[in-house]
Amino acid sequence: MNDQPRRRPAKPHRRPKKDPVRFLAFEALRAVDERDAYANLVLPPLLKKARAKGDFDGRDAALATELVYGTLRRQGTYDAIVAACIDRPLREVDPPVLDVLNMGVHQLLGTRIPTHAAVSASVELARVVLGEGRAKFVNAVLRKVTAHDLDGWVEKVAPPYDEDAEDHLAVVHSHPRWIVSALWDALGGGRAGIEDLLEADNERPEVTLVARPGRSTTEELVKALGEDNSLPGRWSPYAVRMAEGGEPGALEAVRESRAGVQDEGSQLVAAALAAVPVEGRDSRWLDGCAGPGGKAALLAALAAERGATLLAAEKQPHRARLVERALAGNPGPYQVITADGTRPPWLPGTFDRVLMDVPCSGLGALRRRPESRWRRRAEDLEAFAPLQRGLLREALKAVRVGGVVGYATCSPHLAETRVVVEDVLKGRGGEPVEAEWIDARPLLPAVPALGEGPDVQLWPHLHGTDAMYLALLRRTG
Numbered sequence: 271m272n273d274q275p276r277r278r279p280a281k282p283h284r285r286p287k288k289d290p291v292r293f294l295a296f297e298a299l300r301a302v303d304e305r306d307a308y309a310n311l312v313l314p315p316l317l318k319k320a321r322a323k324g325d326f327d328g329r330d331a332a333l334a335t336e337l338v339y340g341t342l343r344r345q346g347t348y349d350a351i352v353a354a355c356i357d358r359p360l361r362e363v364d365p366p367v368l369d370v371l372n373m374g375v376h377q378l379l380g381t382r383i384p385t386h387a388a389v390s391a392s393v394e395l396a397r398v399v400l401g402e403g404r405a406k407f408v409n410a411v412l413r414k415v416t417a418h419d420l421d422g423w424v425e426k427v428a429p430p431y432d433e434d435a436e437d438h439l440a441v442v443h444s445h446p447r448w449i450v451s452a453l454w455d456a457l458g459g460g461r462a463g464i465e466d467l468l469e470a471d472n473e474r475p476e477v478t479l480v481a482r483p484g485r486s487t488t489e490e491l492v493k494a495l496g497e498d499n500s501l502p503g504r505w506s507p508y509a510v511r512m513a514e515g516g517e518p519g520a521l522e523a524v525r526e527s528r529a530g531v532q533d534e535g536s537q538l539v540a541a542a543l544a545a546v547p548v549e550g551r552d553s554r555w556l557d558g559c560a561g562p563g564g565k566a567a568l569l570a571a572l573a574a575e576r577g578a579t580l581l582a583a584e585k586q587p588h589r590a591r592l593v594e595r596a597l598a599g600n601p602g603p604y605q606v607i608t609a610d611g612t613r614p615p616w617l618p619g620t621f622d623r624v625l626m627d628v629p630c631s632g633l634g635a636l637r638r639r640p641e642s643r644w645r646r647r648a649e650d651l652e653a654f655a656p657l658q659r660g661l662l663r664e665a666l667k668a669v670r671v672g673g674v675v676g677y678a679t680c681s682p683h684l685a686e687t688r689v690v691v692e693d694v695l696k697g698r699g700g701e702p703v704e705a706e707w708i709d710a711r712p713l714l715p716a717v718p719a720l721g722e723g724p725d726v727q728l729w730p731h732l733h734g735t736d737a738m739y740l741a742l743l744r745r746t747g
Contacts, residue, residue: 286397286405290325292373295337296399299369302342302641309338309641340376341369342640343472346444347420348372350427351379355414367404370396374412379420389413435461443468448648449633456682456727463731470730471636471643477512478503479521480537480564482571484601485528494521504734505717506537508568527598532564535634535680535728535735540568542713542726543625543676546742550672555580556621558611558665561589563596565627565678566606574602581616583609612660619670626665627678628658634680634737637730651685658686662694666703669745674708677741682727687739691725695743704747710740 294316301307313335320326326334341348352371353360360368374392377383383391389412396405418426428441436454440447445468454464481488491510492500499516503509509532512518523529555573560566560582570580582597582604584590590608597604609615611626631650632642658679665675679686692698695705709724719732725741 286394288398289391289395290320291330291334292337292391292395293398294320294326295334295341295373296366296369296395298334298338299341299373300366303365303369306645308639309342310639313338336381337373337376339474339640340380341373342644344376344380344444345372345640345644346446347424347427347441348375348379348444350441351375351415351423352411354423354427355411367396367400367408370400370408371411374408375415378412378415379423385416389416431461439464439468444472445636445643446646449636449643449646452633452648452683456684456687457729466731467729472640473637473730475533475637475730475736476734477515477518477531478534478537479510479512479518479524479529480506480508480532480568481510481523481529482527482567482600483508484571484575485599486523490523491521491529494523503534503537505714506534506541508537508541509534527567527596530564530567530596532568533635533638533736533738535733535738536564537568538714538717538728538735539627539676539678539738539740540565540572540625542710542740542742543623543674544569544572545713546623546674546708546744548622548672548674551670552576552622553578554621554623556616556624556665556668557582558614558624558626558668559628559661560584560593560606561586563589563593565625566593567596567600569625570597570600570602570604573604574600578602578622580604581621582606583611583614585610611664612657614664614668616668618667621669622673623676624665624669624673625676625678626661627676627680628654628661628686630654630658630679630681630686631683632680633683634739638736651683654686655690656699658690659694659699662690663700663703666694666705666743666745671745671747673745675705675743675745677743679739680736682729682737682739687727688725688741691741691743703745705743705745708742708744710742713742 298312301312302309317331377388392412393405393409396408424442429437431438436447436450439450457463479491481491488510499514501511501513518524518531555578557566557569561584566582573580582593584593587608594606631646636643662677669675677691707724710726711720711723720726728735728738
């Protein structure tokens with residue numbers, strides 16, 4: 271008789287189960303980190319592929335989108351929370367592990383997903399993409415995170431406002447400190463305003479359409495969207511907001527480039543330039559930095575209504591092709607060329623209206639591209655400065671005496687906005703240009719809170735737009 275105790279049979283090895291929603295969100299986050307990709311460019315093709323395979327429905331796509339954008343927006347806050355839950359410096363955590371952790375923290379603290387489901391799903395994802403050992407680490411960290419809600423964690427990890435206001439706001443609202451400082455300088459005022467702005471940066475922006483005059487109407491877009499999924503624009507007469515989201519490319523007018531997706535701030539910049547009174551000839555318009563084509567398409571439509579011609583110039587060939595696509599079918603004459611606005615092929619004094627929407631840090635569109643806040647550095651502005659000044663100088667040379675130039679940028683940073691205009695007008699770093707400010711505020715008659723002028727700065731928290739800047743200048747000699 272065998273007296274040896276029986277051994278329990280070993281548990282069968284369980285292969286981790288792949289959750290297609292969280293796996294796709296992880297793929298998008300890795301692309302953002304590894305390839306410096308933008309989520310708004312990476313995510314749509316991944317979702318399209320998943321739908322084609324039958325893995326996704328509308329709710330799955332919505333959850334994947336929330337996981338990607340929510341994790342990116344709140345990355346600074348979540349990094350601070352994770353750092354408080356581990357016994358090593360955060361920089362020593364491998365980026366893929368940190369992506370899984372932050373996505374798990376977002377599910378725990380930023381969504382209504384039940385705690386047990388958020389932890390178990392994150393650990394299962396870690397098993398699939400990281401392996402069993404790291405999955406245990408993820409499990410241990412996330413279980414520590416469950417000890418507090420978001421407010422409780424923020425109270426623990428953010429320094430008191432009275433001791434370090436900028437660092438407090440940076441942790442609470444998930445922005446790098448230098449961006450908090452720059453936005454506060456541009457905005458002015460006290461604590462309430464900057465907190466409102468930072469909160470607005472973390473909100474999901476609406477999808478706004480533009481009906482290009484002479485090619486489409488807001489009524490057509492409202493009819494195509496349906497009354498339940500359409501809201502009028504707040505300020506632009508060409509805008510329609512998609513109340514419930516959806517796929518703009520499904521609309522016939524968008525597919526045919528008679529309408530497009532365009533933030534109202536961008537629409538207002540083009541509309542204001544077109545509305546400036548100009549004496550004499552008004553037949554030649556220029557968009558000197560036209561890619562990817564939204565403002566150029568609206569300007570071309572407005573120019574066509576007056577019998578004017580638009581020349582759209584873009585330095586990068588692939589962006590010039592996007593401009594051609596946006597302008598395709600415009601009823602009036604136009605031309606798209608690949609050209610560098612700092613070394614233009616056109617003669618001085620050629621144009622009556624010129625738009626220079628210059629390359630910039632993009633700090634005005636952080637709600638659309640949340641990863642930009644972690645990618646940009648304060649020193650990046652030094653690289654943009656000579657280009658911005660050079661483009662504005664050439665724009666003022668390109669316009670005839672009496673003509674008008676619009677200097678625009680999707681950044682509220684003072685170094686990219688008013689400082690650039692003042693430097694060019696005063697001849698700092700180059701020859702002075704004879705031009706005068708035009709008060710842009712009367713050209714946006716329905717828009718409140720435009721400041722003291724003569725330039726205009728739009729804000730997400732005040733206007734529901736990107737933080738677009740516009741200065742209008744008339745050449746005087």
